[in-house]
Amino acid sequence: MSTTSTDLLxxxxxxxxxxxxxxxxGDRCPPESVMARYDGAAPEPGLWRALGEDLGVAGxxxxxxxGGAGASxxxxxxxxxxxxxxxxxxxFLTSAVLATTALxxxxxxxxxxxxxxxxxxxxxxxxxxxxPGETGTSVRRGEDGRLHGxxxxxADADLADVLVVPVGTGSGxxxxxxxxxxxxxxxxxxxxxxxxxxxxDVGLDGVESTPLADDGAAAVRTALVTGAAMLASEQLGVAxxxxxxxxxxxxxxxxxxxxxxxxxxxxxxxxxxxxEVSSARAAARHAAGAVADRGSDFETAASLAQAYxxxxxxxxxxxxxxxxxxxxxxxxxxxxxxxxRAKADEIALGTPGRHxxxxxxxxxxxx
Amino acid sequence: MSDGDARAVRERLSTxxxxxxxxxxxxxxxxxxxxxxxxxxxxxxxxxxxxxxxLGLPRSWQPTVEDExxxxxxxDNEPHRIGIGLGMAAPTILAFGDPEQQQRFLRPLWxxxxxxxxxxSEPGAxxxxxxxxxxxxxxxxxxxxxxxxxxxxxxxSARWAILLARTDPTVPKHAGLTYFICDxxxxxxxxxxxxxxxxxxxxxxxxxxxxxxxxxHRLGGVGDGWRVARATLMNERVAIGGAATPREGxxxxxxxxxxxxxxxxxxxELHDRLLRLWVDAEVTRLTRERLRQQLAVxxxxxxxxxxxxxxxxLNQEISGLEVEMLGEDGLRYDDWALRRPYVVDFTAxxxxxxxxxxxxxxxxxxxxxxxxxxVAERVLGLPSEPRTDKDVAWKDLPR
Numbered sequence: 143m144s145t146t147s148t149d150l151l152x153x154x155x156x157x158x159x160x161x162x163x164x165x166x167x168g169d170r171c172p173p174e175s176v177m178a179r180y181d182g183a184a185p186e187p188g189l190w191r192a193l194g195e196d197l198g199v200a201g202x203x204x205x206x207x208x209g210g211a212g213a214s215x216x217x218x219x220x221x222x223x224x225x226x227x228x229x230x231x232x233x234f235l236t237s238a239v240l241a242t243t244a245l246x247x248x249x250x251x252x253x254x255x256x257x258x259x260x261x262x263x264x265x266x267x268x269x270x271x272x273x274p275g276e277t278g279t280s281v282r283r284g285e286d287g288r289l290h291g292x293x294x295x296x297a298d299a300d301l302a303d304v305l306v307v308p309v310g311t312g313s314g315x316x317x318x319x320x321x322x323x324x325x326x327x328x329x330x331x332x333x334x335x336x337x338x339x340x341x342x343d344v345g346l347d348g349v350e351s352t353p354l355a356d357d358g359a360a361a362v363r364t365a366l367v368t369g370a371a372m373l374a375s376e377q378l379g380v381a382x383x384x385x386x387x388x389x390x391x392x393x394x395x396x397x398x399x400x401x402x403x404x405x406x407x408x409x410x411x412x413x414x415x416x417x418e419v420s421s422a423r424a425a426a427r428h429a430a431g432a433v434a435d436r437g438s439d440f441e442t443a444a445s446l447a448q449a450y451x452x453x454x455x456x457x458x459x460x461x462x463x464x465x466x467x468x469x470x471x472x473x474x475x476x477x478x479x480x481x482x483r484a485k486a487d488e489i490a491l492g493t494p495g496r497h498x499x500x501x502x503x504x505x506x507x508x509x
Numbered sequence: 510m511s512d513g514d515a516r517a518v519r520e521r522l523s524t525x526x527x528x529x530x531x532x533x534x535x536x537x538x539x540x541x542x543x544x545x546x547x548x549x550x551x552x553x554x555x556x557x558x559x560x561x562x563x564l565g566l567p568r569s570w571q572p573t574v575e576d577e578x579x580x581x582x583x584x585d586n587e588p589h590r591i592g593i594g595l596g597m598a599a600p601t602i603l604a605f606g607d608p609e610q611q612q613r614f615l616r617p618l619w620x621x622x623x624x625x626x627x628x629x630s631e632p633g634a635x636x637x638x639x640x641x642x643x644x645x646x647x648x649x650x651x652x653x654x655x656x657x658x659x660x661x662x663x664x665x666s667a668r669w670a671i672l673l674a675r676t677d678p679t680v681p682k683h684a685g686l687t688y689f690i691c692d693x694x695x696x697x698x699x700x701x702x703x704x705x706x707x708x709x710x711x712x713x714x715x716x717x718x719x720x721x722x723x724x725x726h727r728l729g730g731v732g733d734g735w736r737v738a739r740a741t742l743m744n745e746r747v748a749i750g751g752a753a754t755p756r757e758g759x760x761x762x763x764x765x766x767x768x769x770x771x772x773x774x775x776x777x778e779l780h781d782r783l784l785r786l787w788v789d790a791e792v793t794r795l796t797r798e799r800l801r802q803q804l805a806v807x808x809x810x811x812x813x814x815x816x817x818x819x820x821x822x823l824n825q826e827i828s829g830l831e832v833e834m835l836g837e838d839g840l841r842y843d844d845w846a847l848r849r850p851y852v853v854d855f856t857a858x859x860x861x862x863x864x865x866x867x868x869x870x871x872x873x874x875x876x877x878x879x880x881x882x883x884v885a886e887r888v889l890g891l892p893s894e895p896r897t898d899k900d901v902a903w904k905d906l907p908r
Binding site: 147149150392393400401403404405406408409410412414416417420423424425427428446449450495498499501502506507508509 | 775780787793811889893
């Protein structure tokens with residue numbers, strides 16, 4: 143579909159969902175609580191429980207017959223926007239989108255009801271930097287039938303009750319379920335650029351597993367495409383917060399006897415960020431709609447959104463730091479939380495350059 | 510509007526379209542006769558009032574009419590040729606004209622029988638439009654105008670112009686302006702082509718030497734010209750809508766086709782730049798599509814203010830890449846002759862032309878610098894720069 147008729151607006155239901163998430167996060171996820179993660183504070187499980195379980199967003203993408211909300215990627219995208227706005231340290235993208243989509247794609251009906259209810263959290267054991275189409279993993283099944291290998295930079299693995307592990311077979315990819323508490327599993331949180339989305343190195347040393355699918359390559363790919371599309375909405379939320387807080391600041395901040403926001407050198411930069419945010423919204427909505435409709439265009443839409451929105455979030459966060467002047471460089475001001483998230487998100491699920499390469503193939507613009 | 514109401518409106522429109530087509534078969538009716546009949550049937554612009562070519566319906570119904578008439582093979586009024594009349598003069602006449610002016614001007618404007626142009630900019634009043642120096646002096650029932658206007662598209666084919674002139678130089682610049690409808694056939698109006706960097710002359714300089722405008726052709730009150738002009742300019746920038754553009758529908762499609770057809774031009778560096786611009790062009794297309802959807806549900810967002818900025822930057826970058834990509838062929842140019850095109854058609858000319866013409870996209874209709882200010886002030890609510898001229902009589906301003 144090249145003349146898109148995807149609905150790019152927000153429905154009333156989506157606006158109402160946004161309102162609920164924003165109210166909860168405003169109440170429970172102040173910037174100080176995110177900042178504390180950088181000083182070693184443990185994740186606060188109550189936040190994800192309130193969001194995933196009480197508000198029910200853990201099961202948004204899970205069909206009703208499996209105990210979920212039976213919503214679509216459009217609603218999930220709105221949640222992702224709000225979580226970006228609060229740089230919320232919750233495993234929505236990793237569990238409720240990536241792992242959930244992979245499980246849906248392989249037809250799981252055992253884990254999904256418990257994921258949907260918020261009872262379990264799962265992560266897909268791949269590096270956060272993995273782009274759609276990259277299923278390369280060093281994890282193999284040994285002659286003992288057990289899993290061996292190491293996966294670095296797995297986001298939110300420290301929060302997971304279940305690891306969904308892609309396993310290379312030489313010719314394809316199997317999907318296995320592993321309990322983090324099982325013998326031979328190590329999950330090592332590492333200091334992360336973005337501590338609001340903790341990455342961990344996962345080691346599997348002769349680990350017993352439950353097979354989920356013999357051929358999981360397509361499921362992993364679809365999960366990564368879906369994740370990439372949802373990530374674009376998170377980036378939109380990050381960029382919007384940066385724009386709004388910077389606009390508010392430069393209206394108040396006085397230098398040379400007038401608000402710094404009255405200088406054209408400042409105004410023009412913010413007008414450019416606003417333009418980019420407006421465009422990012424169209425790209426992110428388009429990607430969410432394409433994933434929801436699962437049309438032939440959905441990989442293009444996701445890569446387009448990633449190729450565009452990654453840069454917008456980074457630019458908005460960098461301008462946020464710059465236009466706040468000295469205060470923007472302080473630990474005390476939350477701007478750095480957004481800069482770190484934006485920069486990590488740029489790498490997550492494929493860099494913009496990687497997505498441009500994917501697009502080149504999808505839209506026949508060969509190198 | 511409920512589904513039932515929507516059905517009733519659709520049925521009412523279809524009935525009118527069928528009646529129009531039955532009484533004026535497009536196959537046998539003269540084009541102008543058909544267009545006049547369409548205007549009189551209220552199907553010209555349905556959001557205009559009854560009697561003035563409309564039915565007082567929401568604007569979102571217009572595509573329904575266009576689709577049905579197009580399907581029946583009816584001629585249209587070639588809107589791309591009369592954009593200034595449709596997009597700027599008409600809404601201003603509707604908002605500020607008296608009934609006589611509306612009756613006299615709107616019908617031939619819409620059918621294209623009378624072409625309109627815009628006499629706003631002057632050599633000394635570009636971005637600072639309120640600084641216009643063209644003087645209008647009252648003489649009985651008429652005004653006498655002296656001055657020079659510039660960047661006037663279609664002045665050489667226009668019958669009428671919307672014009673901004675200074676009627677009181679002793680008050681601050683915004684307060685001393687009055688808005689007129691100028692007869693382009695008046696002997697005091699002289700039109701000269703203004704050649705541009707492309708070689709052609711889309712625009713004109715217009716010299717006014719004791720040109721006479723009857724007071725009956727004044728739009729709005731004496732001294733109220735700035736308010737009227739602002740309404741005109743708002744409409745200029747809102748004139749987005751119409752049909753959805755397909756992917757690669759704009760200038761990027763031309764470059765993408767060249768890329769596909771000429772593998773010998775490909776380098777890794779050009780490839781990355783092409784892909785970046787392809788992404789920007791596609792996202793801008795989606796942004797425009799989102800704006801179109803907002804308009805369709807009667808909720809226009811502020812995104813419209815930004816579209817011109819995005820398109821200007823894109824056109825310039827894409828056309829620049831195209832010339833560079835072509836290498837040796839990029840050294841050639843298709844035509845330096847002074848031509849007078851009626852419409853700007855990027856695709857009908859060569860890459861060198863596209864590159865040069867696109868430079869105007871960030872100047873015409875509001876420079877990108879001014880549009881950045883507009884976005885910053887009206888959308889983001891940032892304070893304006895201090896204005897040193899706002900309380901000074903126009904005659905005392907430095908110039």
